[in-house]
Amino acid sequence: MSDTVLRVQGVSKRFGGLQALSDVGITIHKGQVYGLIGPNGAGKTTFFNVITGLYTPDSGSFELGGTPYRPEAVHQVAKQGIARTFQNIRLFAEMTALENVMVGRHVRTHSGLVGAIFRTASFKAEEAAITQRAQELLDYVGIGHYAEYKARTLSYGDQRRLEIARALATDPKLIALDEPAAGMNATEKVVLRELIDRIRNDGRTILLIEHDVKLVMGLCDRVTVLDYGKAIAEGTPAEVQRNEQVIEAYLGAGHKATA
Ligand SMILES: Nc1ncnc2c1ncn2[C@@H]1O[C@H](COP(=O)(O)OP(=O)(O)OP(=O)(O)O)[C@@H](O)[C@H]1O
Numbered sequence: 001m002s003d004t005v006l007r008v009q010g011v012s013k014r015f016g017g018l019q020a021l022s023d024v025g026i027t028i029h030k031g032q033v034y035g036l037i038g039p040n041g042a043g044k045t046t047f048f049n050v051i052t053g054l055y056t057p058d059s060g061s062f063e064l065g066g067t068p069y070r071p072e073a074v075h076q077v078a079k080q081g082i083a084r085t086f087q088n089i090r091l092f093a094e095m096t097a098l099e100n101v102m103v104g105r106h107v108r109t110h111s112g113l114v115g116a117i118f119r120t121a122s123f124k125a126e127e128a129a130i131t132q133r134a135q136e137l138l139d140y141v142g143i144g145h146y147a148e149y150k151a152r153t154l155s156y157g158d159q160r161r162l163e164i165a166r167a168l169a170t171d172p173k174l175i176a177l178d179e180p181a182a183g184m185n186a187t188e189k190v191v192l193r194e195l196i197d198r199i200r201n202d203g204r205t206i207l208l209i210e211h212d213v214k215l216v217m218g219l220c221d222r223v224t225v226l227d228y229g230k231a232i233a234e235g236t237p238a239e240v241q242r243n244e245q246v247i248e249a250y251l252g253a254g255h256k257a258t259a
Helices: 043-051 073-082 097-106 112-118 122-140 154-170 186-201 212-220 237-242 242-252 251-258
Strands: 004-015 018-029 035-038 059-064 082-084 173-176 205-210 222-228 229-234
Touching: 004 043, 018 035, 018 043, 018 222, 018 229, 035 043, 035 212, 043 173, 043 205, 059 073, 073 112, 082 154, 097 154, 122 154, 122 251, 154 173, 154 186, 186 212, 212 237, 222 237, 222 242, 229 237, 229 242, 237 242
Parallel strands: 035 205, 035 222, 082 173, 173 205
Antiparallel strands: 004 018, 004 059, 222 229
């Protein structure tokens, strides 16, 4: 059986006169941390938005866990198995950390609206299980002691970890992290790196957009480099770091001197 989690081919997306993505494809295998890097405006977020159903692509074919999928609506994509976090954190600010994770878990529940209204026995049992699982996930990302705090009162780093817990709550085949280290200090980045490593070691598959080159190169199994909407390189971190076009477009001459 193939261990391909995500196979995306030929994705193009135009905004008016701007070709934001031209024929971009990636293949991610189970257990990989896959990095998507490139300069500002290269198309990374657009690519994320396409595969998670936020933007409709002009072309492209999509396969998740060996099954074709159409990334037409965010909730459908979540149900099919891709969970994501956002560059600009999107939590329910007035809800507690625990409730935020419970919302993620509801993607996988069955009792539905009727059960919720009549508070059936199966609904109550499901709610108890969801609460327990949400608490476990908060503990897992290291913020279990903030379960009853409102999301908006958590530090930036903890809010990002909460977003990851919420994404994990959907039991995703693939977890897509959009600049998880943005705005983090050096200590928070170390903790984040350990967390992403742990998530991978627990058998999950991760797609990562990240500007912090050290983090990307230290964590990722493979990397695709985008520039002006095109994939200019693909390979292991060591391979792309040596690629002349990547050095020119993204890493810079300083990098070349020290690499
Ligand atoms: N909704 C939109 N409407 C019009 N243009 C857009 C839209 N979203 C993105 N773009 C444009 O598409 C190009 C790619 O943007 P995108 O945000 O995907 O880049 P990025 O690689 O994620 O950049 P950054 O690292 O700054 O987040 C940019 O020129 C951007 O202005």
